[in-house]
Amino acid sequence: MHTIRDVAKLAGVSIGTVSNVLNNQAKVSKQTAERVQEAIKQLNYTPNSFAKGLKSSQSRLIGILSEDISSFFSGYIIDGICEYCDTKDYSITLCNLGINRKAMHGTCFFYKDLEESDAFKKNVASTVSILSASQICGLIYIGTHPRDVTAILPDLDVPVIYTHAYTHTDTYSINYDDYQGARLAMDYLIKNGNSRIALLCGPIDSVPAHKRLLGYQSALMEHQIQLYPDYIRQGDWHYESGYAECAKLLQMKKPPTAIFSMNDNMAYGAMNAAQDFGCSIPGDLSICGFDNLEHSAYMRPALSTIQLPLRKMGSLAAETLLDVLDGNPPQETGLLLPCLLKERASVANRNFA
């Protein structure tokens, strides 16, 4: 590896001059600059980022702490972060908590036990200390599933942006708008002539489930549709619960004509239950999901669902962080991005039936 000194010697100038062409190219003559550039190229010289960072105490490095990088959501969010950081010449360092690997092999969306375990706390602490030892100038925390992660992180002396995760303190967080997404799904179902709409709910004590439930209720209310409590079925985000709850729904005296499932996994379960009960989709029953997993387009019928702005969440998290770093902290701390409706084939128009 060559140093700035080697370049200076080869170009026949002093190191100060080399440094000047490298940075503020103003006060150096064109000819010397060219000679220096030539030498740089010849030696294939790249500045040593340690020395640079040590001197400037500016790393242009942002840390990502992902609860689980193998989750569907993380990849897109990180892609968005990278996309933005590329344009601003920042790099990324990644740490992965591997929650799903460590918790019950990915079968659990609730991490309370895990979070309270000593092993987990130690893991977070050591991960954070790795991150801060590498002189990151900011951190983006990516949750596996939007939930309250207040106090999961120790105090850091760099700004933190949460995405796909909430805190109840006054920190920056970027999420999609659960309420708006739920409204999108419900309005769509109602517009297509459904009034008996069941809800496949996530655990009611989870923040996103709660917000989506609000969307469900307000949509009904606004369209003056009565709410049947029995139509609200509580699942646990998993396929199996979607199957089981849909089965119960279909056996009711007055089964619903449509189901809004709070995630695609449960919607898959519901679709299979419908099939097993001889109920055709969307003829007898319309279903709308939430998440737009990759597979949803290939379901039979293709699943109408709500698409999440994951990549945008990532790039906005990065943008927010860099704005904070630049001393232009945005006003809004809890940003909610709109979801998109993906209309496919699992919802029929019953208006003329």
Added chain:
Amino acid sequence: MHTIRDVAKLAGVSIGTVSNVLNNQAKVSKQTAERVQEAIKQLNYTPNSFAKGLKSSQSRLIGILSEDISSFFSGYIIDGICEYCDTKDYSITLCNLGINRKAMHGTCFFYKDLEESDAFKKNVASTVSILSASQICGLIYIGTHPRDVTAILPDLDVPVIYTHAYTHTDTYSINYDDYQGARLAMDYLIKNGNSRIALLCGPIDSVPAHKRLLGYQSALMEHQIQLYPDYIRQGDWHYESGYAECAKLLQMKKPPTAIFSMNDNMAYGAMNAAQDFGCSIPGDLSICGFDNLEHSAYMRPALSTIQLPLRKMGSLAAETLLDVLDGNPPQETGLLLPCLLKERASVANRNFA
């Protein structure tokens, strides 16, 4: 941020002693060590990695260059890398080429056009220079899809390990064993009483498709089953081609009793085609896929398929890299990890039919 000097002052010792406590704890008395530890804790001191790196010219930082972090495969591989690096106190810095984002929005598995474009080359070059400017001591390249990526990377002065990607030069690469995986699927299908086995093939000029085809052929040969060329259908890895080719298969005079699909996506297409043609799975037709995408367990019927050792590939890539760095380069350069058979419901036993 505190420095080693602050700690020394607080503990009433010299910086050399603090450094000794931090590193080779041997030649320092227990009492002073304790005092120093105390001071470290009190100041919440963490060593500055720039200064450390500058001095030692050892970053303990490995770079990951992922072709597309939002792909299903990348997440698991990176998880594996992190898992191993955690145990060895190495950190990770991540760069993402975002191939799918930049290419045709994720709809294309063939990147030749993209790879040959100037924009892409510039992108790779700048990404690599970012990575090497951050003083990584090694690089792991993660492909989106196993293929030959020789010469995609410029010359680097650190070792590179390829995973989920091949080169035809003498570099380290970690992949799963396409041949063995295909044999696993075929032996399973044959063991269950099938002799008329069709193949949903990927593009024949792709390395994994070629190897899996070899597995198909050798399995037939070993069991003295005649190969019908018409049973070998070429798709393009996508759902739609699986659907189309399966439809053709079902319309043949002598349709197959089983299909081995070279990936799950095409298998999904085949399953839906079978359904549309009134052909029941696995009663009339058995299907075995390849990849074990998350959704495959939820298909109706649940798809039997080949599971990829992605996480293991990641951890082994990291292990290999660190071994090379430690001066213990493994003999084997092209490592192939075995796949696993996931037996589910899409394959029936026809032996007693």
Added chain:
DNA sequence: TTGTAGGCGTTATCAT
């Protein structure tokens, strides 16, 4: 316009 010197926080080599 160009060169020189001091210091960023560590570690390692000497003395003590």
Added chain:
DNA sequence: ATGATAACGCCTACAA
């Protein structure tokens, strides 16, 4: 066992 000091490669004044 502990302390002083000289690098590591770069940047930034300031001097020439």
